[in-house]
Amino acid sequence: MPAPIITVTLNPALDKTVVIENFEPAKTNRSRVVSYEPGGKGINVAKFLHELNYPVIATGFLAGHNGILIKKALQERGILADFIAVEGETRINLKVIDPVKNTETEINENGFIVKKEDLTALEQKLDALLARSRLLVLSGSMPAGVPGDFYATLIHQGQRHGVAAVLDAEGEALEHGLAARPLLVKPNKYEAETLLGEQIFTPEDAARAGIKIRQAGAEMVVISLGALGAVAVDGHQALWAQPPRLAVGSTVGAGDAMVAVLARAICEGNGLAEVLPLAVAAGTWLAARRTGPQKSISLETMVRQVQVMPIKTRSAR
Known part of the structure; x- marks a missing residue:
C-alpha cells in the first residue's frame, strides 16, 4: 500500500x-x-x-x-x-x-x-x-x-x-x-487572471500566464479553463488539453477531480503529458455524469476523446 x-x-x-x-x-x-x-x-x-x-x-x-x-x-x-x-x-x-x-x-x-x-x-x-x-x-x-x-x-x-x-x-x-x-499549483482562469492582473482569452494566453506563475515559485502549473480544458506548464513544455464538447450538469467539484488525478500522478511518478488527459477528462466526466444524455459515459471513454496539443512559447523554463 x-x-x-x-x-x-x-x-x-x-x-x-x-x-x-x-x-x-x-x-x-x-x-x-x-x-x-x-x-x-x-x-x-x-x-x-x-x-x-x-x-x-x-x-x-x-x-x-x-x-x-x-x-x-x-x-x-x-x-x-x-x-x-x-x-x-x-x-x-x-x-x-x-x-x-x-x-x-x-x-x-x-x-x-x-x-x-x-x-x-x-x-x-x-x-x-x-x-x-x-x-x-x-x-x-x-x-x-x-x-x-x-x-x-x-x-x-x-x-x-x-x-x-x-x-x-x-x-x-x-x-x-x-x-x-x-510542487504544483492549479488555479482556474479567474484565479490566474486575478493573481497576475491580466486577462486570459486563449490557451496561448494561459500558457504565458503559467510561465509567469512558475517564475513566482511553483515547479508545475495547471490552469483550468472550463469548457476549453486546461493548460499545463512545467520546466520543459506547455500543453493544452481540450475535452470533448458535452452538455454538463453541475460543475461542483470538477476542478477538485483534476487536482486528485494530478496528485495521484505525482505520487506514481507520471509526467504532465501522461496525466493531463486524465485530469481534464476527470473534471469533465464528473460534471457530465450528473445529468444529461452523457451521464453513463465512462471515464476511460472520455479520456480517449481529450486532445492534447503543445503550445509554442518563448520559454517554458
Whole structure:
C-alpha cells in the first residue's frame, strides 16, 4: 500500500444541492433536494482520490452538528477523517441548479472562526500525519481567523518532512503560497487572471500566464479553463488539453477531480503529458455524469476523446 496523500480543508462545508426549474430571484420558488454532500475543496479531492482507490487522509477543521455529519459521511465511504474540532458551526453551501435555464447559482456561508490555538493544533496533527505521507494537498478558502500566509506555513512544514505540496487556492493565499515554492499549483482562469492582473482569452494566453506563475515559485502549473480544458506548464513544455464538447450538469467539484488525478500522478511518478488527459477528462466526466444524455459515459471513454496539443512559447523554463 503506497503512503497516503494528506488533504487539508480549512473551511469545509455541507453542500446542499437543489433543483429549481425556471428559478427566479425575488420570487417564491419550489425546489427538490438532490443531495447533501460533505464538501470543501480538500474534502472533494479526498473523495475523488478514494474513488481512484488511492489512500488518502482528510484533515482540517470541523465544527458543530454539520461537522459531525461531514465526518460521519466520510467515514461511511471508507475515507480516513482526522480533523481538528473547533467552536461554532460548519457552513452550509447551497447550490441551486436550474435545468431549464441551464444555470447554477451558489450561496455560500462564511462558516466558523478559527483561533490561534486551533492553528497550532492542526500543525501538531500534521507533524504526525506528514511523517508517513507521500504528498500534501492544500485546497480551498480560509475561514475567519486564519492568516493569509497559513498555506505557505503548511507548505514549509511539509518540506521539513520531505513532503511536497499541491496548492489550489486564490488571492492572498495563492500569492503567499507560491512564495513557499509548492510542487504544483492549479488555479482556474479567474484565479490566474486575478493573481497576475491580466486577462486570459486563449490557451496561448494561459500558457504565458503559467510561465509567469512558475517564475513566482511553483515547479508545475495547471490552469483550468472550463469548457476549453486546461493548460499545463512545467520546466520543459506547455500543453493544452481540450475535452470533448458535452452538455454538463453541475460543475461542483470538477476542478477538485483534476487536482486528485494530478496528485495521484505525482505520487506514481507520471509526467504532465501522461496525466493531463486524465485530469481534464476527470473534471469533465464528473460534471457530465450528473445529468444529461452523457451521464453513463465512462471515464476511460472520455479520456480517449481529450486532445492534447503543445503550445509554442518563448520559454517554458
